Amino acid sequence: MFDAVLRGLRLIGRNVIDRIWRLGYASRFFAAVLMHSGTALRRYNLTIREIYFAGVLSLIIISVSGLFVGMVLGLQGYDTLQRYGSSDSLGVLVALSLVRELGPVVAGLLFASRAGSAITAEIGLMKATEQITAMEMMAVDPIARVVAPRFWGGVISMPLLAALFSALGVFGGWLVGVVLIGVDDGSFWAQMQAAVDFRQDIVNGVIKSAVFGMAVAWIAVFEGYDAIPTAEGVSRATTRTVVTSSLAILALDFVLTAFMFRGI
Amino acid sequence: MNRATIDLWVGIFVALGLAALLVLALKVGNLASANISDTYTVQANFANIGGLKVRAPVKSSGVVVGRVAGISFDAKEYHAVVSLQIDRRYEFPRDTIPSILTSGLLGEQYIGLEVGGDPKVLKDGDTFKITQSAVVLEKLISQFLFDKAAEGEPKKPAAAGAETK
Amino acid sequence: MSAEQLVEVDDVSFAYERRPILTGVSLKIPRGKVIAIMGASGCGKTTLLRLISGQVRPTRGTVRVDGQVVHELDREGLYRLRRRMGMLFQFGALFTDMSVFDNVAFQIREHTDLPAELVRDLVMMKLHAVGLRGSHAFMPSELSGGMARRVALARAIALDPMLIMYDEPFTGLDPISMGVIGQLVRALNAALGASSIIVTHDVQEALQLVDYVYFVSEGRIVAEGTADEVRASRHPYVHQFVWAEPDGPVPFDYPAAAFRDELLRAPHV
Numbered sequence: 120m121f122d123a124v125l126r127g128l129r130l131i132g133r134n135v136i137d138r139i140w141r142l143g144y145a146s147r148f149f150a151a152v153l154m155h156s157g158t159a160l161r162r163y164n165l166t167i168r169e170i171y172f173a174g175v176l177s178l179i180i181i182s183v184s185g186l187f188v189g190m191v192l193g194l195q196g197y198d199t200l201q202r203y204g205s206s207d208s209l210g211v212l213v214a215l216s217l218v219r220e221l222g223p224v225v226a227g228l229l230f231a232s233r234a235g236s237a238i239t240a241e242i243g244l245m246k247a248t249e250q251i252t253a254m255e256m257m258a259v260d261p262i263a264r265v266v267a268p269r270f271w272g273g274v275i276s277m278p279l280l281a282a283l284f285s286a287l288g289v290f291g292g293w294l295v296g297v298v299l300i301g302v303d304d305g306s307f308w309a310q311m312q313a314a315v316d317f318r319q320d321i322v323n324g325v326i327k328s329a330v331f332g333m334a335v336a337w338i339a340v341f342e343g344y345d346a347i348p349t350a351e352g353v354s355r356a357t358t359r360t361v362v363t364s365s366l367a368i369l370a371l372d373f374v375l376t377a378f379m380f381r382g383i
Numbered sequence: 384m385n386r387a388t389i390d391l392w393v394g395i396f397v398a399l400g401l402a403a404l405l406v407l408a409l410k411v412g413n414l415a416s417a418n419i420s421d422t423y424t425v426q427a428n429f430a431n432i433g434g435l436k437v438r439a440p441v442k443s444s445g446v447v448v449g450r451v452a453g454i455s456f457d458a459k460e461y462h463a464v465v466s467l468q469i470d471r472r473y474e475f476p477r478d479t480i481p482s483i484l485t486s487g488l489l490g491e492q493y494i495g496l497e498v499g500g501d502p503k504v505l506k507d508g509d510t511f512k513i514t515q516s517a518v519v520l521e522k523l524i525s526q527f528l529f530d531k532a533a534e535g536e537p538k539k540p541a542a543a544g545a546e547t548k
Numbered sequence: 549m550s551a552e553q554l555v556e557v558d559d560v561s562f563a564y565e566r567r568p569i570l571t572g573v574s575l576k577i578p579r580g581k582v583i584a585i586m587g588a589s590g591c592g593k594t595t596l597l598r599l600i601s602g603q604v605r606p607t608r609g610t611v612r613v614d615g616q617v618v619h620e621l622d623r624e625g626l627y628r629l630r631r632r633m634g635m636l637f638q639f640g641a642l643f644t645d646m647s648v649f650d651n652v653a654f655q656i657r658e659h660t661d662l663p664a665e666l667v668r669d670l671v672m673m674k675l676h677a678v679g680l681r682g683s684h685a686f687m688p689s690e691l692s693g694g695m696a697r698r699v700a701l702a703r704a705i706a707l708d709p710m711l712i713m714y715d716e717p718f719t720g721l722d723p724i725s726m727g728v729i730g731q732l733v734r735a736l737n738a739a740l741g742a743s744s745i746i747v748t749h750d751v752q753e754a755l756q757l758v759d760y761v762y763f764v765s766e767g768r769i770v771a772e773g774t775a776d777e778v779r780a781s782r783h784p785y786v787h788q789f790v791w792a793e794p795d796g797p798v799p800f801d802y803p804a805a806a807f808r809d810e811l812l813r814a815p816h817v
Contacts, residue, residue, distance in 0.1 A: 164386070167389065167390065167393050168389055170393050170396065170397075171389045171392055171393050171396075174393070174396050174400075175392045175393060175395075175396045178396060178399075214411045218407060218411065218412075241645075244644075245643075245644075248639065248641055248644070249637045249638070249639070249641035250641050250642075250643055250644070252603070252637070252641070253635070253637055253641040253643075254643075255603070255630075256601055256603075256630055256633070256635045257630065257631075257654065257655045257658070258626075258627035258628070258630040258631045258655075258658075258659065259654075259655070259658045259659075260627075264658070276396075278400070279396065279397060279399070279400025279401070279403070279404075280400065282400055282401075282403040282404040282407060283399060283400055283403040285403070285407055285411075286402075286403035286404075286406045286407055286411075287403075289406075289407075289410075289411055308410070311411055312410075312411070312412065312413050313413065313440070313447075314491075315411050315412045315413060316412065316413060316438065317408055317412040317413055319438070320412065321404075321407050321408055321411070321412045324407075325404070
């Protein structure tokens, strides 16, 4: 009995220590990436290439999802608002939910599964096929040459994708609300513009998406670089990237929201 | 993948992203209307501001003429001091009465200006002489209950001052 | 002394998480020679290459390359040393996201500021040396195993290294490609005035082209000599290895409990 309790406690302790150790390891890796970012920024072609893979290739899924999320918001929002006779506020509802929350969060989740997993898989496979070691043997630092450009490509792409998501979402809401259902065009935009504050809502939304982009890019490059260099290891690392970055986005969203929209 | 093609696509992508940000700022947000650059500031003292917040609109006849710039508490006189930034294009008589109103039943609170008849106009740094505080829902309800107890009738429907975002 | 020996491994031990891989290994690689390190899979051959290239630190002893103690170098020094080493990985390890040309040009572009035409000329020279000038526009996925290995070789010699290391260069190749690689090893070694280390278990291929052989077993050097000495060796391990006999000092059976006991054991254990 006593032994079982001891064993249980030891298991918890072991787990906690492992987690903390891994977090510390990931933080050191993050610091190393930042310190070796000189090459990625000086030779910006490397980073542009990664913006292509992380950003441009995510355009379609982000645009389509943004449009549809906006359209659904338009439908659902109208359905609820018209019960209180305030269907004119549809624009406010669509714009605020997108700009403050759904834009950064949903775009971040999509980005994690579309671009984050690709980054992890690519770096993991490079490691598994000894490309990373080969690079080190050629006296080229793989963190500067492989990891940092992918990290910055992700960090730069994410806020742009989130902005596109929100803008297309508002357009989708307008399409359903104004064109399809017939909410007044003028009050749709006027109420929205009166309620959405540039500094308070839009800038905060952009800050959120930038933070999410950093978190996802960090997790993706770390998991890839840390992957066990086998097929199974890479596949597990890819899964971990999607799961961990999704959880990180949700947790960070809560913290950021609590700081940004408290009281004011 | 060709380098020039990648450059082109990334260029398109960044341009699209920035355009989306611009649309959000100008079309969705209030950046276009918010920059009333030329303003003057006047003070108003309220016994109670209810749920009024910084950056709330100041309206006259329903038109936005300014914004709430700051809210503070005067510890000597025990009232709230609200400073209003008003567009310099609009001038108001000195006996104008600001009151804290609510848009709709549960909407956000704003300051409405009821224009008086004084020939002199408010200048930068002036203070409103008379103000009308926010209506607090709890007070209204208790008043309603007292009136009910005294067999009175509530006079008019209440405009609420509840906490809203 | 180090004028003659390019690489000196002196009494080196290495353990991976307390599991000993190498114990008390000493070997010398003279300049201009081709040396083979042979042994069964998992005997620590590849670890020797990693020690020489500074990817891992020895737990005891020193590795000297061109007079410098590898594990005492800082990062800068190590990278400077590695620029003068070329390594051919087991499966080539070509960068899969770059064309053949860009793969070979990689080191030249990373470490020099040469104009594009000069880089082009250099790359074409290296590709010509391995006979694949015509394939410069291919992606690595479009190459056969043997061609990929040759491209990787062209990449390894891009900066004219003083030391070329081959990690199992013959694995998974057809006999013709094997012969081609073998010839290239010798030809490049002579042309570049370099020294070469081949880690392999393909005995017959290797014996045809090397000057000296070290045999490694269970983390120790058990025999050494020239190709002819090795073929004639009466050392039981070398004999078994060279003539590919199934049983000998390297047992056929992996150490296990007695067969009878195993059969009588309860099935669920």
